[in-house]
Amino acid sequence: MAVEAILAQLLRAQQVDKRLTTLARRLESLPVELGERESTMAALEAEAEELEAEKRACFVRSTKLENECGTREDRINKLEKQAIESRDPSSAQIAQHEATTHRQENSAAQEEALELLERADGLAAKREAMNGRLDEAKESLDAMRASVEADAAELQADVDTLSAEREELVADVNTTVRSVFQTLSAKHPGKAVVPVKGNSCGGCGTNLTANDRVRVQAAKGMTRCPSCTRILVMQDLWTKMSEPVQ
Numbered sequence: 342m343a344v345e346a347i348l349a350q351l352l353r354a355q356q357v358d359k360r361l362t363t364l365a366r367r368l369e370s371l372p373v374e375l376g377e378r379e380s381t382m383a384a385l386e387a388e389a390e391e392l393e394a395e396k397r398a399c400f401v402r403s404t405k406l407e408n409e410c411g412t413r414e415d416r417i418n419k420l421e422k423q424a425i426e427s428r429d430p431s432s433a434q435i436a437q438h439e440a441t442t443h444r445q446e447n448s449a450a451q452e453e454a455l456e457l458l459e460r461a462d463g464l465a466a467k468r469e470a471m472n473g474r475l476d477e478a479k480e481s482l483d484a485m486r487a488s489v490e491a492d493a494a495e496l497q498a499d500v501d502t503l504s505a506e507r508e509e510l511v512a513d514v515n516t517t518v519r520s521v522f523q524t525l526s527a528k529h530p531g532k533a534v535v536p537v538k539g540n541s542c543g544g545c546g547t548n549l550t551a552n553d554r555v556r557v558q559a560a561k562g563m564t565r566c567p568s569c570t571r572i573l574v575m576q577d578l579w580t581k582m583s584e585p586v587q
């Protein structure tokens with residue numbers, strides 16, 4: 342294979358590599374985006390659960406207060422009976438006084454129980470209002486899951502096709518050139534092969550000797566930058582082969 346054809350293949354392989362890097366980044370970003378959406382959903386569900394728990398706690402506390410009122414009510418009845426039946430005015434007064442205290446306690450407890458029920462109603466309404474948001478979030482999460490799956494499959498298919506193409510491109514060149522290219526590609530991703538810019542290396546900017554420039558121009562062999570060791574090509578070939586891979 343002519344040197345220029347080899348260099349053209351390496352340039353194409355390099356473009357394929359750039360595209361593969363982009364695709365790999367996109368593939369990596371998909372689960373991240375999905376994870377963010379899942380966190381939003383989880384936060385919303387937690388908020389709804391919190392409202393439910395608070396509502397339940399209101400009911401529990403209100404029921405407890407009402408039960409206590411019932412117990413006190415029984416006690417009040419007994420004390421009143423005692424006060425009426427007692428022959429001792431002072432113990433009748435004590436019973437009466439105790440009954441009054443319990444009545445005050447009951448009145449306060451009933452007021453609190455009522456407030457708790459009102460609060461529970463408010464919480465229930467708030468929770469109800471969240472249903473729309475929850476449904477929406479769930480729908481959008483499901484849609485995203487489906488699209489992420491489809492996108493991932495499509496990206497992976499592209500990766501597979503391009504990887505196979507790259508294999509073929511480098512398989513065609515001789516082992517030495519291939520190994521130089523692979524090493525340089527690992528060191529300078531997407532920039533293993535660079536154009537001569539004016540009198541310098543397009544990779545590191547080192548000035549090239551007239552001899553090197555002539556060698557690159559003639560495309561007689563593989564010329565490498567004396568400083569960064571990248572493979573050098575003429576600007577024309579570079580431009581011709583720099584079409585991004587879609």
Ligand SMILES: [Zn+2]
Binds near residue numbers: 542
């Ligand atoms: Zn260089």
